[in-house]
Amino acid sequence: MTTMVDKLPPKERTKIPRQTMPEQDACERAHNFREVNLGLDEAIAQRESQRCLTCADPKCTHGCPVGVQIREVVDLVREGEYLSAAAKLREDNVLPAVTGRVCPQENQCEGACVLARRFNSLAIGYIERFVADYERETGQVGLPERAPATGKKVAIVGSGPAGLSCAGDLALKGHGVTVFEALHEIGGVLIYGIPEFRLPKEIVRQEVDNMRAMGIDFQTNVVIGKTVTIDELFEEEGYDAVFIATGAGLPKFMNIPGEELPGVYSANEFLTRVNLMKAYDRDQYDSPIYECRDRNVAIIGGGNTAMDSVRSALRLGAKNAYIIYRRSEEEMPARGEEVHHAKDEGVQFMNLHNPLEFIGNEEGNLSGVKLIKMELGEADESGRRKPIPIEGSEFVMPIDVAVVAIGTGANPLVQSTTPDMATNKWGYIVADDETLRTNKRGVFAGGDIVSGAATVILAMGAGRTAARSMHAFLETGQW
Amino acid sequence: MFPIKESRFLSEDVKLFRVQAPRIARKRQAGQFVIVRIHEHGERIPLTIADSDVDEGTITIIVQGIGKTTRLLNELEAGDAILDVVGPLGEASEVKDFGTVVVIGGGVGTAIAYPTAVAMKQAGNHVITIVGARNSSLLILEDEVRATSDELYLMTDDGSYGEQGFVTQKLQSLIDQGRTIDHVLAIGPIPMMQAVAEVTRPHQIPTIVSLNPIMVDGTGMCGGCRVYVGGQCKFACVDGPEFDAHQVDFANLVQRNRMYRQREQESLEQFEQDPTHDLEEAHHCQMEQRFPEAGPRTV
Numbered sequence: 001m002t003t004m005v006d007k008l009p010p011k012e013r014t015k016i017p018r019q020t021m022p023e024q025d026a027c028e029r030a031h032n033f034r035e036v037n038l039g040l041d042e043a044i045a046q047r048e049s050q051r052c053l054t055c056a057d058p059k060c061t062h063g064c065p066v067g068v069q070i071r072e073v074v075d076l077v078r079e080g081e082y083l084s085a086a087a088k089l090r091e092d093n094v095l096p097a098v099t100g101r102v103c104p105q106e107n108q109c110e111g112a113c114v115l116a117r118r119f120n121s122l123a124i125g126y127i128e129r130f131v132a133d134y135e136r137e138t139g140q141v142g143l144p145e146r147a148p149a150t151g152k153k154v155a156i157v158g159s160g161p162a163g164l165s166c167a168g169d170l171a172l173k174g175h176g177v178t179v180f181e182a183l184h185e186i187g188g189v190l191i192y193g194i195p196e197f198r199l200p201k202e203i204v205r206q207e208v209d210n211m212r213a214m215g216i217d218f219q220t221n222v223v224i225g226k227t228v229t230i231d232e233l234f235e236e237e238g239y240d241a242v243f244i245a246t247g248a249g250l251p252k253f254m255n256i257p258g259e260e261l262p263g264v265y266s267a268n269e270f271l272t273r274v275n276l277m278k279a280y281d282r283d284q285y286d287s288p289i290y291e292c293r294d295r296n297v298a299i300i301g302g303g304n305t306a307m308d309s310v311r312s313a314l315r316l317g318a319k320n321a322y323i324i325y326r327r328s329e330e331e332m333p334a335r336g337e338e339v340h341h342a343k344d345e346g347v348q349f350m351n352l353h354n355p356l357e358f359i360g361n362e363e364g365n366l367s368g369v370k371l372i373k374m375e376l377g378e379a380d381e382s383g384r385r386k387p388i389p390i391e392g393s394e395f396v397m398p399i400d401v402a403v404v405a406i407g408t409g410a411n412p413l414v415q416s417t418t419p420d421m422a423t424n425k426w427g428y429i430v431a432d433d434e435t436l437r438t439n440k441r442g443v444f445a446g447g448d449i450v451s452g453a454a455t456v457i458l459a460m461g462a463g464r465t466a467a468r469s470m471h472a473f474l475e476t477g478q479w
Numbered sequence: 480m481f482p483i484k485e486s487r488f489l490s491e492d493v494k495l496f497r498v499q500a501p502r503i504a505r506k507r508q509a510g511q512f513v514i515v516r517i518h519e520h521g522e523r524i525p526l527t528i529a530d531s532d533v534d535e536g537t538i539t540i541i542v543q544g545i546g547k548t549t550r551l552l553n554e555l556e557a558g559d560a561i562l563d564v565v566g567p568l569g570e571a572s573e574v575k576d577f578g579t580v581v582v583i584g585g586g587v588g589t590a591i592a593y594p595t596a597v598a599m600k601q602a603g604n605h606v607i608t609i610v611g612a613r614n615s616s617l618l619i620l621e622d623e624v625r626a627t628s629d630e631l632y633l634m635t636d637d638g639s640y641g642e643q644g645f646v647t648q649k650l651q652s653l654i655d656q657g658r659t660i661d662h663v664l665a666i667g668p669i670p671m672m673q674a675v676a677e678v679t680r681p682h683q684i685p686t687i688v689s690l691n692p693i694m695v696d697g698t699g700m701c702g703g704c705r706v707y708v709g710g711q712c713k714f715a716c717v718d719g720p721e722f723d724a725h726q727v728d729f730a731n732l733v734q735r736n737r738m739y740r741q742r743e744q745e746s747l748e749q750f751e752q753d754p755t756h757d758l759e760e761a762h763h764c765q766m767e768q769r770f771p772e773a774g775p776r777t778v
Contacts, residue, residue: 182698184516184523184563192700221565223698227502249700253712260707260731262738269701277522277695286522286548286746287695288739364734411699413717 007078010053018120019048026344030314033196033280036341037101037129045130048123049078055114060124063112065461066165068092070109070124077127086135087142089128094168094211095161095460097136097203098190100129103457104335136203141210147174152474155180155239157224157414160188161456162245162447164211165463166470171214173471178239180222185276188247190456192276193268195308197315198338201275225413230421230443241442241470244429245463248448250409254300258358259404263290263366267305267405274312292401293317298369300324300355301405302331307338309403310347321347322399326354326374326387352376354387356394358402368398408453418443428452435469436462441479444470481564484537486556489619492544493587494553495529501536503528503566509594510572510689510721513540514697516563517551518760524548525694525716527591528567538564541590541619547746551757559762568697569720573687576603578661581653582628583609583646583675585667589620591689592666593627599664600627607660608632609649611667615640647674660684665724669733676724686724690715692735707731 022038023029029036040048058071069088076085089096105111105125113121135141152175156163159181171177185191187204212218222228224246233239251266253259270289273279277287297313299306302325313321323342325332328351332339343349352374361367373393376385410427421440422430429445431438436446446462448454473479485497503513512527530539544550555561572595580599584592589610600606608628612618613636625631632649633641642649646667653660663686665675672688679686692704692715699717706715709726713719750757 182565183696184565192696221563222502223565223568226567226698227506227565249698251700251702253702253705255712260705260712260728260735262735266702269695269703272695272701278520282742285520288522288742288746290738413698 008050013051013053014115014119016047016051018051018123019044019126021123021126023341026341026346029197030311030345031317033315035200036197039133040126040130042130045077045127046080048127049074051115052078052122053114059112059114060109060122063108063110064092065108065457066092066464068109068128073131074122074124074127077131082131082134083138083140083142085131087144089131090142090144092464093460094165095190095207096128097132097207098161098199099457099460100125100132101199101203102194102455104455106336108457136206141213143210143214144172146172146214149176150174150474152176152240153178153238154470154474155233155237155242156245157230157242158182158188158245158247158447158449159186159208159218160245160247160447160459161190162247162459162463162466163188163243164208165460166243166245166446166467167216167463168211168214169464169467170470171211171216173467175471175474176217177215178217178219180224180228181218181220182223183276184220186218186220192272193305193308195271195275195312197311198308223413225415225417230414230418230440234442241444241474243436243463243466243470244414244438244443244445244449245447245459245466246411246414246449247459248408248410248428248453250411251404252407252409253404254355254406256355256357258360258366261358261360261364261366263400264358264402264404265290267299267301267309267403268408270309270403271305271312274316280312280316289316290401294319295400296320296322296398297401297403298322298324298397298399299403299405301407302327302351303333303405303407304335304338306403306405307334307342309405311338311342311345313401313403314345314347318401322397323347323349323351324353324355324369324371325349325351327384328352328376331384352387354389355402359396366400366402368396369402370394370396408448410449410452414449426452434465436466437469437473437479442473480560480562482560483555483557484535488553489541490617492553493541493590493617493619494544495539495541495590496552496555497532497535497537497539498561498564499536500538500564500566503564504531504533504536504538507531507538507567508571509574509598511567511569512697512720513538513564513566514568514694515540515552515561515565517548517555518562518757520760521551521562522548523563523695523697525568525691525697525720527594527689527720529590529594541587543587546743547750547757550747550750551754551761554754554758555761565697568716570718572598572664572721574598574602578604579607579659580604580662580664581607581609581650581660583611583650583663583665583667583671584624585611585646585665585671586613586617587619588667588671588689589618589624592664593620593624595664596624597627600629604662605629607653609634609646610641611635611646611671613637645674646671647678650675650678654678654682654684663687663724664689664721669729669736672724673729676727676729680725687721688724688727689720690722690727690732691720692732693738705735
């Protein structure tokens with residue numbers, strides 16, 4: 001344990017600059033899949049924790065979708081009580097090592113931090129990660145105590161952030177929890193979507209192991225809607241309540257000519273091959289990925305998934321890795337840090353360009369993309385300025401691999417076999433905003449399958465909300 | 480882990496497995512498939528469910544060893560186990576009383592067509608089955624197919640068994656004889672399915688084929704299995720695997736199935752040179768299942 005730093009007067013605290021995250025060198029990391037951010041050491045974490053103004057009414061907690069008691073956590077860090085800080089974190093957040101890495105803090109806790117008004121916000125995400133990593137590395141995970149068994153059984157459909165967060169809270173309440181996952185590994189988008197260099201899979205595995213230690217039952221290779229239906233969970237398998245957290249996993253394509261060519265991927269497939277199937281480690285793993293080495297790879301889109309894809313392409317050895325985005329950088333939905341990292345690593349941004357057609361060569365494989373330049377017009381319904389094609393600006397760019405990362409929709413597998421559960425016109429499940437109840441008794445839904453594609457932490461927030469209202473339902477039996 | 484209860488070769492490189500998977504056995508319908516992964520470093524591959532036994536809780540899969548993963552799978556035996564089996568996936572075959580149905584199976588496609596032939600027979604159809612193979616040693620499931628067919632025609636390319644010729648020649652001759660055919664199901668190599676589609680197209684006989692694109696998850700998540708049917712993009716894993724043969728873009732299917740050809744060949748060559756590592760890993764899975772107290776393998 002380190003020497004304890006005394007608490008400084010507020011004025012002194014604001015003089016400490018926001019600490020920076022040590023990173024793997026950009027040139028080096030662009031060629032490996034190891035984690036980019038290296039984590040704070042104890043001294044940096046201490047210095048950063050000194051910056052907190054310990055507000056009486058902490059805005060940061062209001063900005064957090066799961067309501068982490070940030071001020072208390074930071075206080076404990078400053079006192080050097082890292083394991084207590086971790087335990088405090090776990091009261092509200094079942095995956096602190098994950099959210100410390102992937103949350104868009106700038107829009108949430110750090111965006112709400114009062115320091116942000118005149119200085120730089122407190123680096124809450126960095127501190128969260130430090131605490132969670134400290135706990136994991138010392139192997140002294142302080143799992144919260146479970147309430148006595150209630151004898152009730154709940155089924156969670158999907159093991160992504162919404163499902164895991166709901167499972168954790170319900171297990172603490174003493175309910176018997178089973179999580180069903182269609183793939184062979186637990187974690188949903190944390191495993192198949194977010195790359196190793198941003199979220200090492202070992203961290204997800206350890207968080208899941210912690211949950212196993214809490215008594216949660218995980219069942220892989222079960223596709224709810226196919227292997228077992230929602231009705232069968234109640235009638236044949238004896239569950240008392242079900243939470244559907246299947247995410248927004250249906251890839252969208254652009255429906256432009258040439259999209260059928262070999263070499264054109266959805267981001268979901270590209271990332272699943274890289275992350276879940278470990279296609280980047282070709283000496284060890286069997287799943288192939290289309291050759292990216294020394295070739296030109298273009299990713300269509302400007303979100304986090306596009307950044308994950310383009311940075312994966314670089315690491316697979318791409319000669320040129322492009323982002324093709326129809327608006328400007330200002331409108332990009334990706335986290336600021338991801339765009340910044342991508343640029344440092346050598347990703348080439350072609351903003352204000354839109355694909356019209358993929359072009360094949362004589363062998364019938366992808367060889368180019370026809371682009372048109374765009375300019376920004378008036379704001380559209382999303383509040384962002386609408387991109388308008390510039391007539392006559394078309395040109396063809398040679399590419400060998402394309403990844404379409406323009407978003408995802410609702411996967412209909414569960415809904416189609418649960419016809420008495422209401423969905424909206426896009427196929428998302430309709431659930432009450434406050435209780436996350438569907439119109440079907442005992443069935444709750446939350447995360448991307450209700451909201452459409454969003455973030456890990458919003459899904460975790462939905463999982464907590466669902467857990468609260470499921471607990472009330474299980475206690476009272478009232479719908 | 481999914482224990483293998485029985486395994487036997489049906490021909491030189493085609494093997495039948497009965498695998499313990501009670502939930503899948505209970506739900507499975509003709510035409511559906513599973514995705515399997517053999518060991519921790521393996522790929523996910525789709526395999527059609529040929530049969531199931533609800534009481535025993537087993538499903539039957541029939542595997543032709545053509546690539547690394549299928550060759551490795553065919554090395555496993557009763558007492559071994561498969562690491563991951565997920566399903567039943569895809570839509571079931573459309574089965575009703577069409578009248579006269581011709582079921583065509585080419586090579587290992589016979590195994591995929593067989594459960595639908597059974598269902599068609601049960602639905603009251605007059606079932607004519609045409610089974611084709613390159614030679615007699617590659618013909619499979621003859622007795623099973625005979626038992627479910629009102630008429631059975633066996634065709635070999637070299638005439639070593641049954642009649643000499645292609646399945647399309649037999650189909651053409653049935654049409655030329657003026658036989659009424661209400662529905663055709665053709666499952667086999669892509670060129671065969673495409674040829675069948677061309678035979679039935681001028682006569683407007685509804686024809687269904689089962690497509691085998693490359694898949695990863697099998698639940699509609701990746702879009703790798705997209706096929707183009709009547710100009711529309713469809714995901715074979717959730718919208719199929721069966722589609723209207725007259726609408727399918729077979730050329731694109733062939734093209735997309737070649738995406739990883741080079742890598743597949745390298746993997747197969749490496750496996751054939753030295754299969755010990757993969758075999759050990761596949762058997763380690765089995766050890767963990769038998770001796771769970773030893774914990775998971777760490778290396």
